[in-house]
Structures are given as structure tokens and as C-alpha cells.
Amino acid sequence: MKIFVIGGTGLVGSYLLPLLVDNGNEVYALTRNESKIEKIKRIGAHGILGDIRNPRSFKDSLPQNLDIIVLLAMPGVKPGHRMTRKRKAELREETNDFFRNSMDLAISYNAPVILPGGTSYHTEKDEIADETWPVLRVGLTEIGRDTDEMIDRAIKTNNPKIIQLIYGKIYGNGGLFRFMYNMMEKGRGKILGKGDNYVPNIHAGDAASAIVKAIDKMPVGEKFIIADDTPATQKDFTIFMAELMNKKRPGKIPGFIVKLILGKDFYEIIRMNCKVSNEKAKRILGWYPNYPSYKEGLKETIQEMKENKNYFS
Numbered sequence: 644m645k646i647f648v649i650g651g652t653g654l655v656g657s658y659l660l661p662l663l664v665d666n667g668n669e670v671y672a673l674t675r676n677e678s679k680i681e682k683i684k685r686i687g688a689h690g691i692l693g694d695i696r697n698p699r700s701f702k703d704s705l706p707q708n709l710d711i712i713v714l715l716a717m718p719g720v721k722p723g724h725r726m727t728r729k730r731k732a733e734l735r736e737e738t739n740d741f742f743r744n745s746m747d748l749a750i751s752y753n754a755p756v757i758l759p760g761g762t763s764y765h766t767e768k769d770e771i772a773d774e775t776w777p778v779l780r781v782g783l784t785e786i787g788r789d790t791d792e793m794i795d796r797a798i799k800t801n802n803p804k805i806i807q808l809i810y811g812k813i814y815g816n817g818g819l820f821r822f823m824y825n826m827m828e829k830g831r832g833k834i835l836g837k838g839d840n841y842v843p844n845i846h847a848g849d850a851a852s853a854i855v856k857a858i859d860k861m862p863v864g865e866k867f868i869i870a871d872d873t874p875a876t877q878k879d880f881t882i883f884m885a886e887l888m889n890k891k892r893p894g895k896i897p898g899f900i901v902k903l904i905l906g907k908d909f910y911e912i913i914r915m916n917c918k919v920s921n922e923k924a925k926r927i928l929g930w931y932p933n934y935p936s937y938k939e940g941l942k943e944t945i946q947e948m949k950e951n952k953n954y955f956s
């Protein structure tokens with residue numbers, strides 16, 4: 644198959660490209676960074692130089708036909724920096740361009756597109772969210788409001804054909820997770836607020852294998868929660884990571900200080916409480932996480948990060 648991956652050099656993308664190439668696909672990966680083209684080639688894929696916000700910059704480098712498009716690009720969120728109103732508005736514009744242009748490309752190629760999302764659900768006590776739950780757009784997740792509408796429209800008209808993968812917090816060797824690793828390495832890992840809120844997790848390799856399954860089964864018009872089997876609180880995850888890295892137990896930063904330093908938009912997502920079910924992905928995609936719990940996945944990840952094994956960093 645001819646597959647175009649937008650964001651193939653990111654955290655999930657760096658696990659996905661080799662899987663797609665090994666399965667015998669002809670893979671095209673977009674990057675804005677010329678130095679990554681050679682690295683993409685080394686994996687066995689074709690590097691396409693350009694920016695998804697300006698599809699004219701790369702359209703001529705793509706083949707005449709594509710079988711599927713995968714969107715994995717993420718707008719430039721700087722961890723540890725205060726989220727201003729202006730930056731939030733820019734991120735919303737950026738996200739809109741990513742989705743609009745990927746969907747327009749899918750229409751022009753008459754190819755389905757796999758779109759990413761996050762598990763923005765709110766559950767209480769023993770509640771478990773599935774794909775039928777309403778998405779809660781609070782804080783920084785509000786930047787996805789317009790794309791929700793774009794997706795609804797596309798699903799109603801079946802144009803373009805869409806498959807949505809709704810990820811828990813993705814951890815693995817690269818991307819934003821490297822920030823958390825570096826902070827922990829410096830002994831500056833922290834629990835934000837009380838840390839007793841549940842956050843779904845997924846290893847980047849498992850996020851990538853879900854895409855492979857979606858390409859294989861092509862369940863157009865459907866969405867799937869991609870998270871591991873083990874509910875974990877923010878505190879559980881952070882403390883376990885510190886233990887694995889032989890660091891002292893991370894302290895807590897009170898919620899009001901997190902809000903003061905990082906802004907209300909970050910604070911709102913940090914304290915979101917959510918447990919999810921991955922039953923639909925298992926049943927329909929035949930996808931099962933290689934790391935059913937963050938405990939197994941983190942062990943592998945910390946080792947990989949120590950050895951700095953990532954194609955793109």
C-alpha cells in the first residue's frame with residue numbers, strides 16, 4: 644500500500660514508520676526538517692519535505708495515488724511554559740490547519756484518513772468511558788472544538804472517509820515524553836496537584852500498532868479508544884517512573900501553584916479524571932497492547948531512553 648504519514652518523525656511516528664515498512668508498504672513521511680529526510684530514508688521510507696499547513700509546498704513530491712493518509716502531527720506545545728490566550732488561539736488555528744489540510748488531501752486522493760484524538764472524557768468513581776461518551780472540551784483540549792465539527796461533517800457525508808484513533812497519554816522514547824524523562828533525570832519530577840486523578844496511558848509502540856491494525860481492517864466511520872488495560876493515577880505513574888530511574892520520590896506541586904505557573908488551560912487538563920475501555924479496539928481491530936500496563940511499558944521505555952535509541956533524536 645502507498646501510505647502518507649504526516650507527523651511520521653514524532654513519538655508515535657518513529658515507532659510506526661518501521662512497522663509499516665516491514666509490512667511491505669511504500670511509506671511517505673512528511674517533515675519540515677531537511678536533516679530528517681536522510682533518517683527517514685534509512686528506515687526504508689520516502690522523506691517528503693514540507694509543512695502540512697502549506698500542502699502546495701510538498702504536493703508535487705507525493706506519488707500520483709495514495710491508499711491511505713495518517714495524521715500524527717502535533718502542534719508545538721512547549722511543556723513547562725505558561726499557556727497564554729494568544730498561544731492557545733494559535734494552537735487552535737494550527738490544529739485546524741492540520742486536520743483541514745489532511746482531510747482535503749484525503750478527498751483529493753480519494754483515500755481514507757486516520758485521524759488522532761485524545762481521551763478527553765470525564766468519569767467519576769467506577770465509571771468507564773467508551774467511544775459513545777461525549778468529549779469534554781475543557782482547558783487546552785478546547786483547541787479541538789473546530790476539528791470535532793470538521794470530523795462530524797465528514798462522517799455524515801462520508802467524505803473523506805475517516806477512522807479516528809483516540810489515544811490516552813502516550814509515553815515512549817521521544818516527543819513530549821522526553822521532557823518528563825529529562826525532568827525526572829534532573830531530580831525535578833513532580834506530581835501536579837493531588838495526583839489522584841486517573842489518566843489513561845498507552846505506549847507509543849502500541850499506539851503505532853493500532854494504526855497498523857486500522858489500515859488492515861479499514862473500519863471507515865468508526866472511532867477507537869487506544870489505551871492500555873490498566874487504570875493508573877497520575878501519582879502512580881510518576882512515582883513508578885521515579886523508582887525505575889532510581890530517583891527520590893517526587894514531591895507534589897499544589898494545584899493553585901500549577902495554575903499560577905502554567906495557566907488555567909494546562910491545569911484543567913492535568914486534573915482531568917478519566918478511565919476508559921479499549922474493548923472496541925480489541926473486538927473490531929483485533930488490536931491488543933503489547934504493554935497492557937504502564938509498569939511493563941515504562942521499564943522498556945526508560946531503558947530505551949537511557950540508550951537514546953530513537954531514529955529522529
Ligand SMILES: NC(=O)c1ccc[n+]([C@@H]2O[C@H](COP(=O)([O-])OP(=O)(O)OC[C@H]3O[C@@H](n4cnc5c(N)ncnc54)[C@H](OP(=O)(O)O)[C@@H]3O)[C@@H](O)[C@H]2O)c1
Binds near residue numbers: 714
Ligand atoms: N502525545 C500524547 O500524549 C498524545 C495524546 C493524545 C493524542 N495525541 C496525538 O497523537 C498524535 C501523535 O502524537 P506524538 O506524541 O507522536 O506527536 P509528536 O511527537 O509531538 O510529533 C510531532 C510531529 O508533528 C510533526 N509536525 C508538527 N508540525 C508540523 C507541520 N506544520 N507540518 C508537518 N509536520 C508537522 C513533526 O514533524 P517535523 O518536526 O519532523 O516536521 C513531528 O513528526 C498527534 O496528533 C497528537 O496530537 C498525542
